[in-house]
Amino acid sequence: MTLLVFTVEKTREVNEVIARELLEVAARERRPRGFKAALVAYGVTALPLVDPTTRWEILPIAYQETPTLGKSPNIARALREVIELVETTETPLAPVQVVVVWSAAVRPGKEADITLKCLEALGAKVDIVMTRPSPPGWIKYNPAIAEKITPIRANTNIEKLYEKLVQP
Amino acid sequence: MARDYSIAIDISLSMGEPFSDMIPSKLQASKEAVALLAQRVTVGGSRIAITLFHEKPIPLLPLTNDYKVILRALVELDFTGEGSALGDGIVEAVKMLRASRGRDRLVVVLTDGGVTEGIPVKAAVLYAKYTGTPLKIIVLNRRIEENLKTEVETAGHPNLQVVLVETKQKLLSEMLRLI
Numbered sequence: 001m002t003l004l005v006f007t008v009e010k011t012r013e014v015n016e017v018i019a020r021e022l023l024e025v026a027a028r029e030r031r032p033r034g035f036k037a038a039l040v041a042y043g044v045t046a047l048p049l050v051d052p053t054t055r056w057e058i059l060p061i062a063y064q065e066t067p068t069l070g071k072s073p074n075i076a077r078a079l080r081e082v083i084e085l086v087e088t089t090e091t092p093l094a095p096v097q098v099v100v101v102w103s104a105a106v107r108p109g110k111e112a113d114i115t116l117k118c119l120e121a122l123g124a125k126v127d128i129v130m131t132r133p134s135p136p137g138w139i140k141y142n143p144a145i146a147e148k149i150t151p152i153r154a155n156t157n158i159e160k161l162y163e164k165l166v167q168p
Numbered sequence: 169m170a171r172d173y174s175i176a177i178d179i180s181l182s183m184g185e186p187f188s189d190m191i192p193s194k195l196q197a198s199k200e201a202v203a204l205l206a207q208r209v210t211v212g213g214s215r216i217a218i219t220l221f222h223e224k225p226i227p228l229l230p231l232t233n234d235y236k237v238i239l240r241a242l243v244e245l246d247f248t249g250e251g252s253a254l255g256d257g258i259v260e261a262v263k264m265l266r267a268s269r270g271r272d273r274l275v276v277v278l279t280d281g282g283v284t285e286g287i288p289v290k291a292a293v294l295y296a297k298y299t300g301t302p303l304k305i306i307v308l309n310r311r312i313e314e315n316l317k318t319e320v321e322t323a324g325h326p327n328l329q330v331v332l333v334e335t336k337q338k339l340l341s342e343m344l345r346l347i
Contacts, residue, residue, distance in 0.1 A: 047259050047287050050298045051266065062298050065323070067288045088266045 002035045002095040003052050004166060005082050005124075006059060009073045010066050011043040013105035015131035021158045022101060022129065023060040030056045032166060038085060042078035043069025052089050075102055075145070076112040079119055086122060096124040099165055100148075104130050104139070113144035127165045170213035172231055172268040173346070175202055176261035177245070178254070178279035180222040184247035187280070187308060189336050194308045197336045198278040199242045201343045206238040208347055217264040218242075223251030223285055225260035231267055253286025254279055254316075258303065262296050274302050276346060281307040283316055293323035302327035306342055310334060 006026065008019050026037065039050040039059050046069075049062045078100065086096050098119065119126055128148040139146045150161065177183075183195040190197035206216050215231040216238055229241045254277070261275045275296060283289060296303045303325060312332060320330055333339045 041291070045256075045287050047255075047291055047295060048263070049291070049295055058298055062294060065294055066291050069288070069291065084263075088263065 005098045007040045008101040010041045014103040019101045027056045046078040046081040072106045079115040098126045100128040107138045171272040174217045174261040174264040176219045176257040176277045180252040205343045210235045219260045221257030222249040225256040252282045254283045255287030255289045255292035258292035277305045290319040297325040304329045
């Protein structure tokens with residue numbers, strides 16, 4: 001069964017409306033069928049909130065209930081948490097998709113690119129939803145992260161974006 | 169019925185101090201309490217995992233029902249450093265139970281209640297709640313700090329118990345109540 005890991009920033013910087021809407025769409029659609037879902041929240045620190053489950057409806061509730069995890073998002077730490085979650089809950093051949101919600105409020109170090117590549121080496125497909133309309137100038141220093149980014153513009157339809165990102 | 173216990177032990181500097189009849193230290197009393205639990209439950213096939221925490225969590229022992237291994241792990245452990253990341257300790261202890269598929273499980277935390285850093289305790293308790301893991305926090309102190317109490321209560325975990333323990337005898341009987 002494919003595992004879909006939502007890795008969602010919970011800081012003062014992230015646009016929580018977008019993050020919540022994405023999780024609500026996932027919970028409402030319960031799609032793709034036959035997928036399991038998990039949720040990792042991150043800020044300065046990162047933690048799993050929901051281990052792999054078929055109870056999609058708890059994703060937005062768990063995110064909403066979680067307190068803010070500091071100001072600066074540490075995307076590398078979040079991806080490390082995803083790697084640990086995948087390694088300890090899934091068999092090595094289980095397909096994994098990761099959807100990261102990120103404010104891009106601070107420039108991540110090279111560690112973020114390295115961790116992303118590690119995650120991909122495990123066979124995971126990674127997409128990063130950036131809650132701002134265009135990438136910051138410094139993103140060129142993080143090429144691995146940059147090529148995974150989908151920016152959210154004022155006219156972005158979250159439902160359609162979700163369908164595009166998450167395909168069986 | 170065999171069960172999986174994941175125990176998180178606070179090893180911050182304050183746990184190295186004596187308290188009430190917990191002499192020479194709260195940590196020593198905690199080690200004895202865990203050893204007593206292990207002695208009683210491992211014979212029936214129950215397993216115990218141990219996590220330590222101060223400013224960071226340290227996974228010490230994965231799930232095992234080998235009483236001698238548990239005892240050896242406990243004998244060697246000592247209080248280590250400043251800082252107390254209770255939230256990180258809870259999260260790590262819940263993670264230790266990922267290998268516990270289909271078994272009855274429980275996370276037990278032994279702490280003196282100080283929280284100085286790390287993952288917010290509320291977020292950690294939410295993780296236990298959403299994984300369906302019962303959680304018992306045993307606080308070796310005369311009172312529970314108000315903000316810790318609020319954080320724990322607002323998580324709304326239906327299977328959460330916070331117990332205040334002031335004597336070693338009470339600590340041992342709380343451990344025996346876990347069986």
